[in-house]
Amino acid sequence: MGRRVLVTGLNTFWGGRVAQTLEADPDVEMIVGLGVDEPTIELERTEYVRADQSYSILTRIVKATQVDTILHTFLVVDSTRMSGRQLHEINVIGTMNLLAAASAADSPVRTLVVKSSGLVYGSTYQDPAWWREEMTRTHPPKTRVERSLVEVEGYLRDFAEDNPHVCVTLLRFANVLGTDIETPITTALQLPLAPSILGFDPNLQFVHETDVVRSIEWVMQNQVPGVFNVAGDGKLPWSEVAAMCDKRTFPISPVLTGWAAAPLSALRIVDLPPELLDLLRYGRGIDNRRLKMTGFEYRYTSAGAVESFAEASRLRRTVGETRPSYRYERDVENFFRHSPAVVREPAP
Amino acid sequence: MPAPENRVDEATVADVSTSGGALVPLRRPTQAEPPADPRRSDVDEWGRSENMRALARALYGPIYRNWFRAEWEGLEKIPREGGALLVANHAAAIPSDAPVIMHGIEEELGRPVYGLAEHLFKALPVVGTMWSRVGGVAAHPENAYRLLREQRQLVLVFPEGTKGTGKTYNERYHLRRFGRGGFIEIAMRAGVPIIPIAVVGAEESMPIAFKIPAIGKALGLPYFPVTYNQLLLGPLLGAVTYFPAKFRLRVLDPVSFDVPPDQERYSKSRIMDEAENIRVALQENLFDMLRRRQSVWFG
Numbered sequence: 001m002g003r004r005v006l007v008t009g010l011n012t013f014w015g016g017r018v019a020q021t022l023e024a025d026p027d028v029e030m031i032v033g034l035g036v037d038e039p040t041i042e043l044e045r046t047e048y049v050r051a052d053q054s055y056s057i058l059t060r061i062v063k064a065t066q067v068d069t070i071l072h073t074f075l076v077v078d079s080t081r082m083s084g085r086q087l088h089e090i091n092v093i094g095t096m097n098l099l100a101a102a103s104a105a106d107s108p109v110r111t112l113v114v115k116s117s118g119l120v121y122g123s124t125y126q127d128p129a130w131w132r133e134e135m136t137r138t139h140p141p142k143t144r145v146e147r148s149l150v151e152v153e154g155y156l157r158d159f160a161e162d163n164p165h166v167c168v169t170l171l172r173f174a175n176v177l178g179t180d181i182e183t184p185i186t187t188a189l190q191l192p193l194a195p196s197i198l199g200f201d202p203n204l205q206f207v208h209e210t211d212v213v214r215s216i217e218w219v220m221q222n223q224v225p226g227v228f229n230v231a232g233d234g235k236l237p238w239s240e241v242a243a244m245c246d247k248r249t250f251p252i253s254p255v256l257t258g259w260a261a262a263p264l265s266a267l268r269i270v271d272l273p274p275e276l277l278d279l280l281r282y283g284r285g286i287d288n289r290r291l292k293m294t295g296f297e298y299r300y301t302s303a304g305a306v307e308s309f310a311e312a313s314r315l316r317r318t319v320g321e322t323r324p325s326y327r328y329e330r331d332v333e334n335f336f337r338h339s340p341a342v343v344r345e346p347a348p
Numbered sequence: 349m350p351a352p353e354n355r356v357d358e359a360t361v362a363d364v365s366t367s368g369g370a371l372v373p374l375r376r377p378t379q380a381e382p383p384a385d386p387r388r389s390d391v392d393e394w395g396r397s398e399n400m401r402a403l404a405r406a407l408y409g410p411i412y413r414n415w416f417r418a419e420w421e422g423l424e425k426i427p428r429e430g431g432a433l434l435v436a437n438h439a440a441a442i443p444s445d446a447p448v449i450m451h452g453i454e455e456e457l458g459r460p461v462y463g464l465a466e467h468l469f470k471a472l473p474v475v476g477t478m479w480s481r482v483g484g485v486a487a488h489p490e491n492a493y494r495l496l497r498e499q500r501q502l503v504l505v506f507p508e509g510t511k512g513t514g515k516t517y518n519e520r521y522h523l524r525r526f527g528r529g530g531f532i533e534i535a536m537r538a539g540v541p542i543i544p545i546a547v548v549g550a551e552e553s554m555p556i557a558f559k560i561p562a563i564g565k566a567l568g569l570p571y572f573p574v575t576y577n578q579l580l581l582g583p584l585l586g587a588v589t590y591f592p593a594k595f596r597l598r599v600l601d602p603v604s605f606d607v608p609p610d611q612e613r614y615s616k617s618r619i620m621d622e623a624e625n626i627r628v629a630l631q632e633n634l635f636d637m638l639r640r641r642q643s644v645w646f647g
Contacts (some may be wrong), residue, residue: 125471128490129394135490184533202397233385240389254473282470285393308360 002029004108005220006067009074010035010048013181014115017097017213018073020044025217032065034058034074038328045337048328053094060099062109069111070102071216075152077117077145077173080184080271084144091148092155099159102166113169113220114156115212118205118229120149120172123278130137130287131204133227143275156202160225169219174231174286175279177305178209179312187270188315193250195264195272195280196241197257202283203235208300208308215296224294229286232302238280244303245310257281357469392603394462394495395480401460405451405481415592416444416549419647422599423456430498431540432602434461434504435531436547437523437630438512444590445550449504449597450483462495464505468570483626489534496538497609507531507623510570517576521548521638523631529623532605534618539609541602544626546633549595552644594647598633 005022009015010033022028023044031046033039040050051057053074074094076087095114102109121127122137141147153170160168173186188195207230216231242249253260257277265271271297272280288298300308336342393398412418426432436449450461461515464487470476485491487505495501507526515524535542556573564572578586603626607614641647 125476125486126467126488127486128488130490130494131489164488197473199475199477201477203391203393234384234387236387236391237389237391237395240387240391244386299383301383303387304383307384309385317452325527 002027002250003069003071003220004028004030004065004067005032005071006062006065007031007033007046007071007073008035008094009339010039010046011037012074014073014212015038015042016043018216019043021213021217022046025221027221030065030067032061033069034061038330040326040328042326043333049334051174053090053097055097055100058097061105062101062104062107066108068108069220070098070109071114071220072098072112072114073216075117075149077119077149078183079143079145079273079275080265087144088148090205091145092151094274095152096155099155101158103163109166110168111167111220111223112159113171113216114152115216116149116153116170116172118172118174118231118284119146119275120153121284121286123275123282123284125282127282127284130285132231132287133229133290143273145273146275166179167223167225169225170227171215171219171291172229172286173212174205174207174214174229174284174302176209177206177309179308181209184271184273184276186309188239188272189245189247189309190241190252191247191270194238194245194247195261195270196238196242196251196256197277197280198251200254200281201237201239202279202281203222203237203285204241204279204283204302205231205235205285206302206305207231208298208305211298211300211305214299215291218294218296219291222294226290228291228294229288231286231288231293232298232300232305233288234302235283235285236303237308238283240303241306244306245313254281272329356594360449372545386424388434391481391580394483394485394491395477395481396460396462396485397481398460400481401454401483404527405454405576408447408451409455412448415590416448416553416595417592417647418448418597418601420456420597422453423452425599425602426453426457426502426543427541427602428457428459429500431500431538433492433496433533433535433538433540434502434545435542435626435630436504436506436545437521437550437634438506438508439515439547439550440513440554440590441556441575441577442554442587443506443513443550444553446504446506447545448550448595449545449547452597453502455467459502461502461504464492464503466510468572489530492534494533496534496540505531507627514571514573515551515556515557517560520551520555521634523627523634526623526627529619532619532622532626533614533642536605536607537609537611541604542626542631543602544600544630546598546600546630546637547595548597548637548641549593549633549644552593553590555591593644596637596641596647598637600629621627634639 007015007019017035022031033048041328075091121131124139126138134182222289446463453461462483462485465484467486469479470486495503508524511524525528557576560572
């Protein structure tokens with residue numbers, strides 16, 4: 001019997017991507033996607049449930065679908081997308097409920113993968129050049145998104161301790177670049193001038209969106225418990241990142257940087273949250289060797305991820321949006337999945 | 349610049365355990381091509397750029413040769429390959445010893461030297477970036493370990509730290525406390541020898557007349573000096589001009605520790621003993637060099 005998988009945040013970039021990848025995996029028997037909104041990419045066999053992250057619903061879903069695997073991709077790491085309160089609600093409360101549902105008596109869940117971020121290490125001048133998984137940040141988190149992720153990881157540790165029969169994997173990702181993802185960094189790199197902080201040119205590390213999805217699938221298939229950093233090899237200075245994207249940099253004041261960057265966000269040019277300003281000042285490197293030792297092979301280095309993004313944005317500049325737009329139609333999707341009129345391939 | 353060992357073979361996969369449980373060896377897929385790495389600059393993972401370093405050497409060469417007229421003794425004791433921790437005495441309001449040592453070794457041995465410095469450097473705009481481009485690295489034990497053990501580089505450290513550079517002129521050539529001996533522990537853990545270097549000349553290149561603690565505190569600096577250079581040449585020119593003191597550098601015999609590397613902890617008393625031994629050796633050699641020195645300016 002194949003795997004039965006629950007993916008959270010189906011309507012988000014990562015949930016959608018992960019579900020799409022799982023559909024191609026013959027070992028995955030069934031995929032349930034949880035989302036607060038309709039999926040934004042086309043999915044073949046994923047069952048979409050519109051649900052918030054409340055505990056009672058989650059428990060019912062887990063029980064009813066008998067999922068053995070949960071891929072928790074719905075952790076918000078981009079604080080520009082919503083208010084701090086909303087973010088806390090999704091990250092902390094949502095995860096807490098999910099973990100509670102997964103650890104309920106006679107829960108069928110045996111594998112849990114959580115997508116966290118290198119943000120949990122922070123970015124200060126006292127940091128080492130490379131973070132290993134067992135190291136802890138040098139300063140307490142200042143921003144809401146960092147605080148929420150640190151809290152989530154705490155819950156997850158407790159969960160792993162209380163549920164030794166569940167294979168718990170926590171993945172911490174470097175900043176993601178690629179052909180499709182949109183983050184404050186991609187916005188910044190698509191401006192006529194890429195913002196930088198005057199006098200600072202930190203080394204940054206990136207991971208390609210393909211490697212993000214592949215690593216989630218990899219740890220699920222291979223059952224590797226523990227904490228893993230996921231990031232492309234090598235680091236490169238921000239000025240080089242900008243140059244690869246054919247941009248010059250525009251320096252922001254190194255003192256009162258938050259104030260200096262505020263007009264950019266007020267004018268809707270680019271929203272540079274405090275954690276990103278710290279990154280543009282001090283950079284961050286996370287050691288990716290532990291995941292490699294499990295046999296995972298990256299397709300992109302940090303520079304490779306930047307190059308891939310640069311090529312995609314050059315193409316976009318010339319021909320506009322290349323991906324076909326997709327709108328979810330509930331009736332159509334249900335028809336294809338469940339109508340006896342549709343001739344379906346026998347289940348893999 | 350050798351990259352850290354990234355590819356692992358099957359044998360090592362089984363050795364690693366993680367916080368979440370032991371890893372099992374996995375079937376490795378057929379080795380794919382290593383991913384392309386389209387880099388444009390030569391800035392390495394530490395922020396050092398060999399191009400920038402070469403430019404800095406070209407600019408600094410005349411100062412090294414004609415201003416400080418640096419002369420080395422025992423340079424052959426520094427290994428041409430493999431990691432080693434270079435340890436020197438530290439002086440001058442804006443330290444002049446680090447550039448001299450790094451320049452001299454890179455020119456003579458043709459291998460990079462990474463200079464460990466106070467984290468504060470990283471927080472300074474422009475200066476911090478320049479410092480890292482020419483081989484400066486924040487003095488985090490983790491950074492030192494990686495450079496020494498995994499990348500087998502030369503690393504320079506001043507165990508006195510800012511206590512050494514913050515000395516006033518009347519305290520010159522009296523070594524300060526060697527921290528808590530962290531540098532010994534790093535060398536032990538990395539399994540590399542320590543090579544002490546005694547430096548004469550830096551003390552007189554930018555001696556501190558007095559310090560103004562209130563300003564230092566307000567600016568968050570370890571000390572705020574007023575140097576003789578400033579008293580003589582004015583506050584601005586004096587802040588950037590060294591006196592042409594003659595530099596003499598003596599490389600002492602490498603010190604190896606007969607302990608296994610990669611241990612969780614090492615004997616504290618052993619560490620303090622070794623640190624004190626090195627401090628005494630440096631201090632004695634400094635006094636010996638000063639006994640032979642006839643002139644501050646001509647050596």
